[in-house]
Amino acid sequence: MKDICFGVDVGGTTVKIGLFQTDGQLLNSFEIPTRKEEKGKYVIGDIAAALEKELKEKHIEKERVAGVGIGVPGPVLDDGTVNVCVNIGWGVINVANELGTLTGLPVKVGNDATVAALGEMWQGGGKGHDSMALFTLGTGVGGGIIVNGKPVNGSHGAGGEVGHIPVVMDETEVCTCGKKGCLEQVASATGIVKEAKKLLAGSEKASALRNYEPLTAKAIFDEAKKGDEIAMEAVEILGKYLGIAMAHVAGVVDPEIFVIGGGVSKAGKILLDAIEKNYRQYVFHASRDAIITLATLGNDAGMYGAARLVIEN
Amino acid sequence: MKDICFGVDVGGTTVKIGLFQTDGQLLNSFEIPTRKEEKGKYVIGDIAAALEKELKEKHIEKERVAGVGIGVPGPVLDDGTVNVCVNIGWGVINVANELGTLTGLPVKVGNDATVAALGEMWQGGGKGHDSMALFTLGTGVGGGIIVNGKPVNGSHGAGGEVGHIPVVMDETEVCTCGKKGCLEQVASATGIVKEAKKLLAGSEKASALRNYEPLTAKAIFDEAKKGDEIAMEAVEILGKYLGIAMAHVAGVVDPEIFVIGGGVSKAGKILLDAIEKNYRQYVFHASRDAIITLATLGNDAGMYGAARLVIEN
Structure with missing residues (x-):
């Protein structure tokens, strides 16, 4: 049963990561630094490693994970392509494919502001x-x-x-x-x-x-x-x-x-x-x-x- | 095979009716007057009768008809409820239910301007x-x-x-x-x-x-x-x-x-x-x-x- 998912919010300084039940309950949240050096090439790998570590620490089997959602500070097209994130150093990059390959999990990408709206609708002011x-x-x-x-x-x-x-x-x-x-x-x-x-x-x-x-x-x-x-x-x-x-x-x-x-x-x-x-x-x-x-x-x-x-x- | 559908555009003076193939080809179009008397109570019945007549004249079995789409000059909610059409005389009325009951066909309703946008996207300037x-x-x-x-x-x-x-x-x-x-x-x-x-x-x-x-x-x-x-x-x-x-x-x-x-x-x-x-x-x-x-x-x-x-x- 896919009852777990991750919500990842990539900022210019830190990446916020939330471990959620799919019913909206937040189980744990933590931050890792956003390594912007070399045009942000380490950011996705760092996120993948943090997700793996979190699952291991919480003894959660990967089969239970519905997927990873990720909000990034730049324009996102419907296919998951991110079209330049100035704050991270990224050019054109398909975050969904890269993080999906590293984690073996389904990945959905959105613009950070649009994704924040979705969050407020789900569990916040717009509930x-x-x-x-x-x-x-x-x-x-x-x-x-x-x-x-x-x-x-x-x-x-x-x-x-x-x-x-x-x-x-x-x-x-x-x-x-x-x-x-x-x-x-x-x-x-x-x-x-x-x-x-x-x-x-x-x-x-x-x-x-x-x-x-x-x-x-x-x-x-x-x-x-x-x-x-x-x-x-x-x-x-x-x-x-x-x-x-x-x-x-x-x-x-x-x-x-x-x-x-x-x-x-x-x-x-x-x-x-x-x-x-x-x-x-x-x-x-x-x-x-x-x-x-x-x-x-x-x-x-x-x-x-x-x-x-x-x-x- | 559902290869036929109707597009109906209800205006203040006439109702325009189009008989379409579901691939977008217009087979025939005609108009009937919009009978606005008695708060527009005859309009939906007139449309139902016109559709039946058209099918009969063109020897098209009702089984082939995917449904009827209808655009109306007023605000339409997602459930097909029309919330006052000043130009027709309608108050709050569920056009989808009424026309659906009369014709036995699935009916979808939209605001006329929004529906015109859909038309232009399908076969017009926005194709x-x-x-x-x-x-x-x-x-x-x-x-x-x-x-x-x-x-x-x-x-x-x-x-x-x-x-x-x-x-x-x-x-x-x-x-x-x-x-x-x-x-x-x-x-x-x-x-x-x-x-x-x-x-x-x-x-x-x-x-x-x-x-x-x-x-x-x-x-x-x-x-x-x-x-x-x-x-x-x-x-x-x-x-x-x-x-x-x-x-x-x-x-x-x-x-x-x-x-x-x-x-x-x-x-x-x-x-x-x-x-x-x-x-x-x-x-x-x-x-x-x-x-x-x-x-x-x-x-x-x-x-x-x-x-x-x-x-x-």
């Missing part, structure tokens, strides 16, 4: 739903789209790249992606700090934010909760553009639920309120009642979603 | 692809999204409602949907006429458009082709906002191909050029090379796509 959009607000803005229980990889591996949806039409600065006006430029931790600094520079108003060095996203939300006007305005800008971007997503796939994750989501209710008000205003009426909630799995979402890849697909 | 977005530029703007060969209905039946994606942030007029700034307000036949009129009113410039009464979308494209500056500017506005909306779609589902249909698409190359330039500018780089092309099935797309519903699902 009980099968049509979901995840927005991950961290240093940048990532995301993942699930339609009828299946992640949308996109034909160029760019499904769910919601951070680069154009929303600020009069933006003058250039995004890391080379365009101007991306959601990431205003709705990431970096983005809200940048917007708050602009507000501070353009106003004589007293603000507690003037006392922070460096100014952080957390400080902005904390001061907004206390009623600081400039901080509240910065939160409102983030909420406006995120609400608009979510309305775009609704106009395409009309999800049941939006899940907001990443470091910025720790702000909690004040963030949800700012997003929700704007989403309801900008979205087509049929999608107005979509649920908007917070992610619950934190940094484990990718590991959960990777495991889920094996079970569902 | 050979399985990940596609259709934008239908008519009196309004409709659309349909296909991911991995399957239409995206959305959890409230609003998948592919691209006409109401918010794109014009400073729009002052209200859209038919009640919001402001929808794509439909600038990229439909009505929208481009409205924008051209605004340009004419705000300028002293000579323009051939001043001689048209009433001014039409066709006139604007015709004069733009001849170099009329105001007409060219109106086309550019449409291209800009459609390009932006397509960039939004790419950031969500990253399709292989965009197909542009509806009456406005008869403008041809000048329209594609205006869209393409803007799309390439606003979209995330991974999706930059998506194909942009014209629909080819015209008003038959819905009939084709409805037939396809039966075969694929």
Whole structure:
């Protein structure tokens, strides 16, 4: 009986590995370092060795293992080909084939952000739903789209790249992606700090934010909760553009639920309120009642979603 | 052998019915009037009778019929429930069950715009692809999204409602949907006429458009082709906002191909050029090379796509 599977989340610094029961129960999790030297050529071998060791230590026969799901920080095509992972050093590589050959186990590959969405749907904020959009607000803005229980990889591996949806039409600065006006430029931790600094520079108003060095996203939300006007305005800008971007997503796939994750989501209710008000205003009426909630799995979402890849697909 | 199927496209005035081979060959097509009296209660019975008559006339045994696909002008949930069709008079009705009971055939239901996308993918502009977005530029703007060969209905039946994606942030007029700034307000036949009129009113410039009464979308494209500056500017506005909306779609589902249909698409190359330039500018780089092309099935797309519903699902 195939009652066990692995979920592997490959990051730029560490690889997170989860040993799961196929019913979603996490049995054990651990990390190994991501060896990026020589264009990341050791990463897959290291993962294979770690999986073998874990099975041996836990006295689990390989026959019980349904497979290995793996999330990687780059575009993934439907056949398991990874098309350049800058953070790892990989070029074009078929992770499914390589890890499958080394372990003798079925391997499924997904983009890390898309896989995190699958994890949140399976055991996190989106549990009980099968049509979901995840927005991950961290240093940048990532995301993942699930339609009828299946992640949308996109034909160029760019499904769910919601951070680069154009929303600020009069933006003058250039995004890391080379365009101007991306959601990431205003709705990431970096983005809200940048917007708050602009507000501070353009106003004589007293603000507690003037006392922070460096100014952080957390400080902005904390001061907004206390009623600081400039901080509240910065939160409102983030909420406006995120609400608009979510309305775009609704106009395409009309999800049941939006899940907001990443470091910025720790702000909690004040963030949800700012997003929700704007989403309801900008979205087509049929999608107005979509649920908007917070992610619950934190940094484990990718590991959960990777495991889920094996079970569902 | 199930080698025959029907594709039915229910419109506000007529119902188009196509008799197909399951390999995509259209054998015959005809129309019956849409009897909207008494909240459209006769429509399904009329369709059932027309199908029976067609089989009898063509001497086709019912055993050969794989099923009936039907596209309706309203939101459709995955279980075949239609959630209010204003144009027909229907409230909440399970078309699949009702038509299935009357005909004894399997019935699949889809939203008309989504089904048209499926038709264009099967035998039209998107042939050979399985990940596609259709934008239908008519009196309004409709659309349909296909991911991995399957239409995206959305959890409230609003998948592919691209006409109401918010794109014009400073729009002052209200859209038919009640919001402001929808794509439909600038990229439909009505929208481009409205924008051209605004340009004419705000300028002293000579323009051939001043001689048209009433001014039409066709006139604007015709004069733009001849170099009329105001007409060219109106086309550019449409291209800009459609390009932006397509960039939004790419950031969500990253399709292989965009197909542009509806009456406005008869403008041809000048329209594609205006869209393409803007799309390439606003979209995330991974999706930059998506194909942009014209629909080819015209008003038959819905009939084709409805037939396809039966075969694929």
